[in-house]
Amino acid sequence: CQTDKLSPVPVTLFSDKVVFDTPARVELQANGMYSYVKVGTFLGGRFQIFNDIRAEEFLNRASNLVTGTAVWNHTLYEGSQNDVINTWGAGYAAINQINVFLTGLDANAAKFVPPIFPADYANKVKNYRGEAQFLRALCYYSLLQLYARPYADGNGGKLGLPLRLRGEVDDTGNDLARSSVAEVYTQILTDLDAAEGNLPLTNGASLFTNTTRAHRNTAIALKTRVYLSMGRYADVIREANKLVPATAPFVASSGVANGLNSSVVTVFTQENTESILSSPFTTADGPGTQNQLAYYYLPPGSTNGVPNGGNGEYGLNTAAGGILASPAFAATDARRTNFVQVVGGESFLKKYPNGSNTSTPYVDKAPIIRYAEVMLNLAEARVRSTNSVDPQALLLLNAVRTRSNPTGAYTTFASAADMLTAMLLERRIEFLGEGLRNIDIMRLLVPIPGKGSVSAVNPTDLLYVWPIPASELSTNKLMVRN
Template identity: 25%
Template structure:
């Protein structure tokens, strides 16, 4: 995913024109490569794949040099400002699945659910999303048929570039999905928006839902067929999975449930040939791109210890979850940052006793107390050893220093699709026998052949939200899931929620994050979300 100087030059000029908040002085920037204009930068068909690589890399790295030194965004430490790290933090830290013992800025406010519109982590995720969208917009703009012709691209090369364009539209839809889910009503820009400094209009959540849906439906037949693209790139299955997730939460976003559509698009993914890996742990190891887990992973955020150096992503999660008596070498890293743990309420979702052992239960308990008397003490609360920078044979990832990791993050995988199908079947009271089969495939992998199996009578709201926790914890689903089940704010309690040791309920307006005060102060077209 490394860009050459030619592509880097392209971004220096174009991102200064497209990213929100650009100023007039930035409009005078010129590309470094002999002051070429965009057409000259993109007169080589190979440049379009390099440009596309930057869009994918934006989910994994935080600047032009790894791990720091030339950031995409200013204002927050480059490790903290990485897309996946921020998204993971906002999806996990406010829930029962994770808390962090650090006191960097306002990070503690995330688990306490007492953030304000000035929270720098909420602000930087918002900026990171809009930055990704701005880049995707520029790719889509520059890869139109008219611009390709103007740049001298041969007709024989255009078909492949149009597939790249469809992937860029998927990545934009993914970021808009994150914006809709996290912030509700963000500013809205597309390839048709003005180039230069302007104040974008705000889009309402239900309208943004319609836009994302229309984009995904339009590119469904334009991306590469399911399972036929390079690992790590979007294909039809990634589009179908995002549609299923969109429809699963439709009632939250629009007020209207769409569970029949969840069944349709989940089944498309299931029928596309993906298979569950035999060992759950393989999904979270350094070789999860080749150890069989790649057949379950539909869309990963890729990491490489040598080529995508960042203090975000899985480098953050693995290092920060190691502390106390834990041996960093066992996790394939050179040190533990001693921050991340889980709550006793989440631990209680897993059964006790050897006869009911769940292989998905990857808590580290030696030297750790179940209860959390002090958030700042790493040994208060069980640690989570789910992710490791070692392969199936225990060998460390490619970075010999143990600083950066090879483990890919499974943003979409078949296990989640099975559970989405099962939930939609339950909510519509249809296809329940199929739903039970999908759940039991997951549970048999977790409990061993013939064990842990359930019948349709066991499926209810409690079972579904708990089973999603057991299967998908620390995979950046929990906040969205709890909101859908109405258990995130006023109907859910866990340790230190609301800054109370035993936990307390919070106000329902916190189901979405605030529009950052810094953007409200600049863009008069924006209205703050209720409650903030």
């Protein structure tokens, strides 16, 4: 009997006892949190896709339940696997990775001393903690947009999400009730405020690292979106002002020089400072089957013998009601000439160009937040809080708009309401296919418009928000269905 053989040590897996033993392993774990947030079933593709296809800009072409048909035509139920169950699971899997990491940072603090760790490692730990807090806030915010009634519905008084804040590693603590929407938002803001303090000003000089790892501006940018979703416009303005100067050039004055890129096209094709946070991919680390933005939106078939690279799961809605039919979206707009491809009479979104036919398929970054959104968040908050045709807001709106449509500047508006309409149209044009459409509908508590043979969904409808997945209802006794 060879007793040592009875307790073999795996050579490809780490024991949980050793993962905080060196600075390199802690750094690997930090990357691990991001890798969970950016999985294709969450913020690496499907989250953005689901938030777009719920609304009116896209027409489902494949009738495939795996690629969101039930999201598109509002026939989801608690057992819907590829959307309701998987998105929830992916979001909370990321949250627990973050929580386990945070717990580990505390539990292993005694290890973080020389000679293995540098003397100033406490500062690094602070940065890691900031990244974890930021990512946790991002996950909770994202899940709220699908699984809970909007904040605007009763000032956050409706049922939110179970707030999991400790690292789960054993079989205890299974049942946990839903906190209110407001409570979850409070936690998100607590995390983001803490993250702002903990995060580094920059992650060095690498553009790639600064768009794929959080820094101080990332937390601030997300706060503008969170406050906007809560209707706390003064807070949006306060946070956005940290990043957006009163006048052009629109570049953040501290931290990473996030700013408005000169071309909207290169935002999606090159490293840039407009992208504040995006989910990165490589051919070795792709979004996974049927999660890729390009797979959903690029046209199928081929043009002149060259495959178009997508599967055309969703085409653009050219009918009245869709943004393509809006007079605000000029034919010469760079966002139309570059991002809309017409094939066989159908229009497709070409924002994510690395389809399956390229030498590096499906490596387009999935956008999470970019500077143009912070500008428009600020602009909208100014108009809403002042209920006036705010001049700075006009400046910001036109900055984003004229970048792509140089002759399309708005001179002024007859009313604040007209201006808000134009701003919402601009958001639809600017962020088409970036996952913001549903978020904008939810925060304003307006109907989800219909499209094709699918009717509109009113805020009073049950399916205005997604059902709580059956997988959670069957295992968490304190869970309450939507």
